[in-house]
Amino acid sequence: MIRRSVVIGSFSAWSALWSAGCSSSNDAGITNPTPITACTPDESALIPADRCSTDPSVTSLPPCNTWVKVEIPGTVCGDGSQYKFFVNYSNESNNLIVSFEPGGACWDYASCAGVGGIRGAANPHGIADDHMMRYQYLNLLRRTDANPAKNYSMVFVPYCTGDIHTGNNLTTYTSTEPVDGGTGPGGTGQLTFYHNGHNNSLAVIGWLRDTFANVPKMLVTGCSAGGAGAILNYHFIREAMGTQAQCGYLLNDSGPIFHSGGPSQQLHDKIRAAWNTDTVLDGLVGLPIAVADIKKDFGLLNKALARKYPRDRLSLVAYRMDLNYSLYSYQRFFPGSSEAQIHGFWEEDMARLIKTYEAEPNLSYYFPYFRSDNCSHCVSIPPLGNPPTEPTDLDKALNQPWLGSDIQEKSLDLRQFAEDLVNDAKPLKSYLEPPRDATFTAAVSMACMKGG
Numbered sequence: 001m002i003r004r005s006v007v008i009g010s011f012s013a014w015s016a017l018w019s020a021g022c023s024s025s026n027d028a029g030i031t032n033p034t035p036i037t038a039c040t041p042d043e044s045a046l047i048p049a050d051r052c053s054t055d056p057s058v059t060s061l062p063p064c065n066t067w068v069k070v071e072i073p074g075t076v077c078g079d080g081s082q083y084k085f086f087v088n089y090s091n092e093s094n095n096l097i098v099s100f101e102p103g104g105a106c107w108d109y110a111s112c113a114g115v116g117g118i119r120g121a122a123n124p125h126g127i128a129d130d131h132m133m134r135y136q137y138l139n140l141l142r143r144t145d146a147n148p149a150k151n152y153s154m155v156f157v158p159y160c161t162g163d164i165h166t167g168n169n170l171t172t173y174t175s176t177e178p179v180d181g182g183t184g185p186g187g188t189g190q191l192t193f194y195h196n197g198h199n200n201s202l203a204v205i206g207w208l209r210d211t212f213a214n215v216p217k218m219l220v221t222g223c224s225a226g227g228a229g230a231i232l233n234y235h236f237i238r239e240a241m242g243t244q245a246q247c248g249y250l251l252n253d254s255g256p257i258f259h260s261g262g263p264s265q266q267l268h269d270k271i272r273a274a275w276n277t278d279t280v281l282d283g284l285v286g287l288p289i290a291v292a293d294i295k296k297d298f299g300l301l302n303k304a305l306a307r308k309y310p311r312d313r314l315s316l317v318a319y320r321m322d323l324n325y326s327l328y329s330y331q332r333f334f335p336g337s338s339e340a341q342i343h344g345f346w347e348e349d350m351a352r353l354i355k356t357y358e359a360e361p362n363l364s365y366y367f368p369y370f371r372s373d374n375c376s377h378c379v380s381i382p383p384l385g386n387p388p389t390e391p392t393d394l395d396k397a398l399n400q401p402w403l404g405s406d407i408q409e410k411s412l413d414l415r416q417f418a419e420d421l422v423n424d425a426k427p428l429k430s431y432l433e434p435p436r437d438a439t440f441t442a443a444v445s446m447a448c449m450k451g452g
């Protein structure tokens with residue numbers, strides 16, 4: 001058995017660094033130092049009568065409260081197949097939630113082809129028409145009283161390009177070893193891959209602009225690669241929507257854009273080349289921090305967005321004991337790293353980012369300590385269990401959708417944090433849960449470390 005209390009002790013130096021980045025013991029949450037000028041959404045406008053219909057006999061309008069597929073010519077997945085996204089129209093609100101799909105990342109043959117159990121990217125063979133059967137249970141996409149965005153129109157942005165929704169490169173990857181049927185030199189495998197996340201996202205954003213003319217509240221979110229995609233595309237969404245979106249909110253779940261220069265530097269160098277991100281960052285015109293500086297330090301994007309949109313409420317949510325995004329960030333760049341070392345890198349990067357968040361009045365964070373399922377990753381998903389030690393029980397998870405997302409000392413869960421986030425009358429607060437004793441079995445840890 002590996003006890004988390006032992007793991008924490010193995011990198012106490014990083015715990016001290018975290019403490020240095022936090023301005024209080026957080027007994028009541030950290031209130032941001034300077035109150036932000038509140039955005040006051042006007043939700044009085046009528047719902048457009050031609051948005052959707054609840055009458056199944058009406059075929060001239062899309063159905064309300066039903067996931068509808070949208071395809072835009074010229075958008076493609078990693079394998080070159082047609083890209084698709086999905087919309088669920090509301091006839092109760094003009095508010096909008098845009099949610100980016102999670103699902104890893106890739107930057108070489110093994111990870112983009114998904115061979116050998118190596119961590120790779122989601123949906124390498126494209127998006128099925130019934131894709132939402134997999135994602136309709138996400139807590140922020142369900143029309144239940146447990147969802148603060150239950151009455152919003154919902155747009156789900158699938159992920160099939162291996163580039164956290166932000167690549168701009170067509171490349172051919174070659175395997176390092178011979179493979180069955182390999183057509184490359186000496187029987188190696190070759191894979192042509194479209195890192196087309198940026199162009200796909202821009203197409204979706206253009207569709208949003210043309211479809212939703214009046215959005216009082218616009219919440220942009222996603223977990224893991226989707227959380228990273230949410231913050232990386234936030235400026236593009238905000239600029240395209242303009243005054244059509246009155247008040248903006250970001251809930252980046254477990255997709256932090258860390259500062260370069262720390263443990264994430266090698267990852268940043270890799271994806272910058274593989275995904276041709278410089279051409280994407282060149283599109284960040286109008287930010288108060290120079291694009292050249294953001295290219296050198298990706299984490300400056302957090303500060304740039306905060307200062308560009310001072311009335312928007314922007315948040316980062318993650319578990320302190322995440323063992324998923326952290327593995328993507330460090331494992332392949334620090335071969336042989338132990339679980340404790342991976343968590344140490346994570347703590348170091350998080351501590352740097354906390355300092356940035358606490359310096360900006362409209363940035364906030366919510367960091368519970370750990371959850372026993374899903375390798376302590378993605379706070380906003382239902383608690384579906386962690387095989388082999390915990391059975392998967394969908395019914396139980398959906399009846400307790402926010403279980404494990406809480407900060408126990410504050411009796412606060414992510415549902416309440418999200419509800420407060422989109423309520424401009426509430427002060428913007430940050431929360432950091434201190435370490436607490438719990439077990440993390442060897443079987444679960446091994447499964448996470450191996451990508452299981």
